[in-house]
Amino acid sequence: MSRSRREVFLSTRNTLLYSDPERLIGIGRAVTVGFALLAMYLDPTQPRKFQYEVSTLLAAYAVFAAVLLLRPIDRPTRSLAHLWVHLIDSLVLGLLAFLSNELTSPFFSFFSFPLLAMTMRWGLKGTILGAAILEVMLLVIGIPDILDGNSELNYLIVRGAYFLVFATMLGYFAAYREQSRARLISLANWPTDNLAYDQYAWLSRMCRHATTVLDGEELIVVWREQESPRGCVAHWQGGQLSIHRNADPNYWSSVETHAFARLPARGARLIDRANLAEMKLALGIAGTSSITKEPTVIAASFHTLRFTGLCAISNPDSRPEDALSLVEIIASHFAGELERFDLVSQVSDIARSEEREKLARDLHDGVLQDLTAITLKLRNAHVPLPEQTPVLREIELLIAEQQRRIRHFVEDQRDRRSSHTFDAASELRVLVGRLANQWAIDVEIEEIDLPTKLPRGVLENVEQLVSEATANAVRHGAARQVLVRLSGDSEKLALVIRDDGKGLAEEKLDTGSSSLRSRLEKFGGSMSIGRAFPGLEITMNIPMRGRA
Structure with a gap:
């Protein structure tokens, strides 16, 4: 023309x-x-x-x-x-x-x-x-x-x-x-309030909205970092989302060959059955589709400053020429939201780190100095009765232990090394010994079965859960013995805490400790409570990475 x-x-x-x-x-x-x-x-x-x-x-x-x-x-x-x-x-x-x-x-x-x-x-x-x-x-x-x-x-x-x-x-x-x-x-009404959610909930809302736009049956979103072989595969089908994170260079090399390289740098294209099978095989997605007819799959790639990826929708309810444009727009939305989510996460991490540093400084300048003063007063206190000396000594040891933990927290915030791992067995044995001395009960580790050492963040969560569950068993159940069992693999942990206390009423078994549930839900864990005759048995499932 x-x-x-x-x-x-x-x-x-x-x-x-x-x-x-x-x-x-x-x-x-x-x-x-x-x-x-x-x-x-x-x-x-x-x-x-x-x-x-x-x-x-x-x-x-x-x-x-x-x-x-x-x-x-x-x-x-x-x-x-x-x-x-x-x-x-x-x-x-x-x-x-x-x-x-x-x-x-x-x-x-x-x-x-x-x-x-x-x-x-x-x-x-x-x-x-x-x-x-x-x-x-x-x-x-x-x-x-x-x-x-x-x-x-x-x-x-x-x-x-x-x-x-x-x-x-x-x-x-x-x-x-x-x-x-x-x-x-x-x-135009693409959800923009997803930043208040963790990554799982955020991706669920994004995938549900994307499939609603085109009435698609299946959605695959893949992205990896531009400068490192780390990425994620999100698979949405039947209203359910599965996420697979991977940092294996060989995995992403195969994905690059069988997925990214088959798509144009700009725009979308139709994927035939053979290419779709190769793409799913490379991504590690099982062929669970119940579709008997020839699937219509349209995929579009996207590139941002930090991420490269693709978005593929199967059987969109639209004309092919319209579906190509719409999938390209949806891929652009995912690209922008990934960048925004990553940016907000970084800002949140910085703000969280600054708050923790401020908390550490306040603990060092306030609580730690007060505990030191209390320890000195106990040492110089006049004890009229000899039998009170062991009690005061125990109080002094407890205060000294709290000083050690606060000092460790302060020093840890000054030099955070999140990638370091720690020996869970030795750390937990120290913890149960301190808890036994603190509550004057018998706290034992029944079993520890872990294939690898635990990251610091996961170990801290486990210690907090054991400490809180023990305190609840003594204060609310009058327990005299607590048994701890920890097992798991590289994906999740199973923490079981059993006591010989009075237990809970039948109607409270489904709720249990709200503080324990709240802590678990923050990083994607779950909890169940059952009777141990006598006492209770609390089973907690803890993801190694958490959902956020």
């Missing part, structure tokens, strides 16, 4: 797009009346009878069209005034056809005007309503014409079929426009 033709095309398109629909309908009505008057003037022999009535009706309709052209109805689309106007249009055209040779009337050519006007105003609903009105009018005009002895059944069949086909094709465009509008609204 040459430049001049393209400019003419764009100018015409923009003129039609930005025109007021109400004004276009008014112009269409005026043009319809104008050509009808012109036909009557040039060929007054048609119709052969009722010429005066037809002329009078056309003149009145011309006045009606002129008034609406000069003073359009300024009311919302849902107003009944618009419906009455369209009913008048249909009635006038029906009367013109009835008064001028009925089924062979030349005014049947104008019957498409009210149908087009209703479609422009009300979309698919307008098309259905307009088609129903026209078919009823056609039967009202045609049946008497058939029964008058001069059957014109062929006109009735042909005109009826024509209006049905015309209404069906017009309804397609109306439905397509409404679907496109709904999807644009859905894309």
